[in-house]
Amino acid sequence: MSNIVIIGTQWGDEGKGKIVDLLAEYADTVVRFQGGNNAGHTMVVNGEQFISHLVPSGILQGKTCIIGNGLVVDPAVLIEEIDYLQNKGVQVHHDNLKISERAHVIMPWHKQMDVARENAIGDKKIGTTGRGIGPCYEDKASRRGIRFSDLLDSDVFEEMVRENLKEKNFILENFHSEPGINPDDVIREYTSYAARLKPYVENISETLDRQLKSGSRILFEGAQGTHLDIDHGTYPFVTSSICVSSNAASGSGLGPRSLTDILGIVKAYTTRVGAGPFPTELFDDIGNRIQKKGAEFGATTGRKRRCGWLDMVILNNAVRLNSLTGLVITKLDVLGGLDELKICLGYDYNGNKLDYFPTSLKVLAQCTPIYETLPGWPEDISGIRTYDELPANTKSYLKRIEELSAVPIDIISVGPGRDETIVLNNPFKR
Ligand code: GDP
Ligand code: IMO
Ligand code: MG
Numbered sequence: 001m002s003n004i005v006i007i008g009t010q011w012g013d014e015g016k017g018k019i020v021d022l023l024a025e026y027a028d029t030v031v032r033f034q035g036g037n038n039a040g041h042t043m044v045v046n047g048e049q050f051i052s053h054l055v056p057s058g059i060l061q062g063k064t065c066i067i068g069n070g071l072v073v074d075p076a077v078l079i080e081e082i083d084y085l086q087n088k089g090v091q092v093h094h095d096n097l098k099i100s101e102r103a104h105v106i107m108p109w110h111k112q113m114d115v116a117r118e119n120a121i122g123d124k125k126i127g128t129t130g131r132g133i134g135p136c137y138e139d140k141a142s143r144r145g146i147r148f149s150d151l152l153d154s155d156v157f158e159e160m161v162r163e164n165l166k167e168k169n170f171i172l173e174n175f176h177s178e179p180g181i182n183p184d185d186v187i188r189e190y191t192s193y194a195a196r197l198k199p200y201v202e203n204i205s206e207t208l209d210r211q212l213k214s215g216s217r218i219l220f221e222g223a224q225g226t227h228l229d230i231d232h233g234t235y236p237f238v239t240s241s242i243c244v245s246s247n248a249a250s251g252s253g254l255g256p257r258s259l260t261d262i263l264g265i266v267k268a269y270t271t272r273v274g275a276g277p278f279p280t281e282l283f284d285d286i287g288n289r290i291q292k293k294g295a296e297f298g299a300t301t302g303r304k305r306r307c308g309w310l311d312m313v314i315l316n317n318a319v320r321l322n323s324l325t326g327l328v329i330t331k332l333d334v335l336g337g338l339d340e341l342k343i344c345l346g347y348d349y350n351g352n353k354l355d356y357f358p359t360s361l362k363v364l365a366q367c368t369p370i371y372e373t374l375p376g377w378p379e380d381i382s383g384i385r386t387y388d389e390l391p392a393n394t395k396s397y398l399k400r401i402e403e404l405s406a407v408p409i410d411i412i413s414v415g416p417g418r419d420e421t422i423v424l425n426n427p428f429k430r
Contacts, residue, residue: 003218004427005248005262006328008225009318011234011272013298013305014265015330015413017041020057020221022411022418026428028216030058030065031208033251034241035223036072036106036136038129040299044416050088051299054078055097056221059090063219064211066204069102070241070251072136073148074111075193099197100204100253101149105190107161108181109168110135116176126237127274129300137240139164148201151194161186205253212258217428220248220259226318227357234361237276245322261427263410264324266315266401268332271305273298277364280308280344294334309371311344312404317357319405326410326427329398333414338376341397343404344369374400382415387422 004023008014021043024030037053043060044050054077056065067073078099085092110132117135118125128134139145144164150156162183169180208218222243227233229243242251249256269290272278282290287307290296296305318324335341346355347367358364377391384390390398390412402409412422 001215001217002260002428002430003212003220003258005220005222005245005259007222007245007262007264007318007322007324008243009264009266009315009322009324010225010270011227011278012223012225013040013271013273014225014267015328016222016265017043017052017057018330018413018416018418019263019265019328019411020219021045021060022421023219023426023428024058024061024063026217026426027058027063027219029208029211030056030063030219030221031068031248031252032056032066032071032221032223033068033248034070034243035239036133037074037077037131038133038239038300039223041221041223042299042416043418045418047417048088049416050085050090053081053300055081055085055092058219058221059085059092059097062091062096065097066208066252067097067099067103068204068252069100070247071100072104072106072133072140073099074106074131075151075190075197079193079196094199097200098202098204098207099148099200101147101152101201102204102253103148104136104140104145105148105151106132106136107146107164108186109164109172110139112172112178112181113168116172116178120176125275127276131300134240148197151190152198152201154191154194157190157194158187161190208252208254212254218258220252222248226321227314229321232317232321234276234364237274261325261430262322263326263328263427264318264322264407265328265330267330268310268335269294270308270311270314271296273301273303273305277361278306278308279313279347279364279367280311280369281306282308286338289338290334294331309342309344309369310401311369313344313346313355313357315401315405316355319407324407326425327401327405327407328411328413329401329409330413332394332412333380333382335376335397336380337378341374341376342371343374343400345372345404346370372400382420384414385422387412387424
């Protein structure tokens, strides 16, 4: 029985939402295991676009959707998203959406602190989404966090809000010169969220274990990407959660042997939103063309995404860190019409070739990409549905990625729609 993990290999926005929506047809349950509403996952079905920030992307296929213990959840955003989906005619109810009682709750001070801190550091800012993700994970690690089980217990919740605000208000007022937060307002606001979300909250580890024992197939939906991972990414220009595949188990309350296949989602080029190193970034007309043709704007913040060539140093880092069993190449259609394409094979650092990603940002800043050039293809491939029909140069580009990564390509995406896809090897059918 297959349980498949979907993971971003680059800096997020690889098209995870589309692929989860596609593969959810063959799964029984879809689980998010980290991050929060910093994620923006896009699905396009019959020409209609849906963007989800917290609800797993299996919801359109009518599957059981689970928000695992590894997430930080803004309850107001979750309620808004449930309403948005219901208004679009999608069934969302507590029998098909479940929230872990161990997931952490994003509080108003987390959001205020996230924005205030970014403003305070000026040009060193990380370019966070401002959703309070980092400060909420900090409180989790420092054992001051509020979990859904605490939110649902009014006495515990009230005490935790008052306790937390003693310290948070001191920092907000005295360090950031920001207005403090009134505990009574927070308690009132969050009590109404608790009432609305209570039916959805349960012990997810137990739920998933029961499902596995009854033979259900589980699809784990990663958010962000390998190079935004708190341990393995371009620290400090990262998010605050563990984005690599091993956290699919821990972040949903299962053991690692429940993960069978790991699919790495690879955008056919590279993008990054927010600040931080990006060796293959393009600052020329080709970069602009890719940005425009790929409609590269953040699904959460609407910011323009930085664009560059495919980087095998990055991809091979992701192969190793995630134990990838297959690749999904997305947005291949966007590269059509370019005379030639470049793939980065390694970095030149003071005359030496590095084929691994340096830990030191100072070293990385002195690295220049070593490129291999491949011929492009003039054709529009977005209407193609079989591998054989792809232009010869498109096939060569794909073959080269397989050779350089030593991982087979299972799925090719040639457009945003669910059906704009070439499935070579469905991991649920292996
Ligand atoms: P995620 O965060 O990894 O789920 O990715 P996003 O949804 O943030 O960004 C991917 C964007 O590319 C979305 O607008 C998708 O609709 C779109 N998309 C996904 N796959 C393809 C593809 O193969 N071709 C094109 N042109 N767009 C795609
Ligand atoms: P999906 O799941 C792309 C980036 C932010 C910023 C950094 C830290 O849609 O691929 P945070 O708010 O998490 O503290 O911001 O991480 N970032 C993402 N970039 N896709 C995402 O998610 C991202 N989530 C966070 O832009 O640079
Ligand atoms: Mg996204």
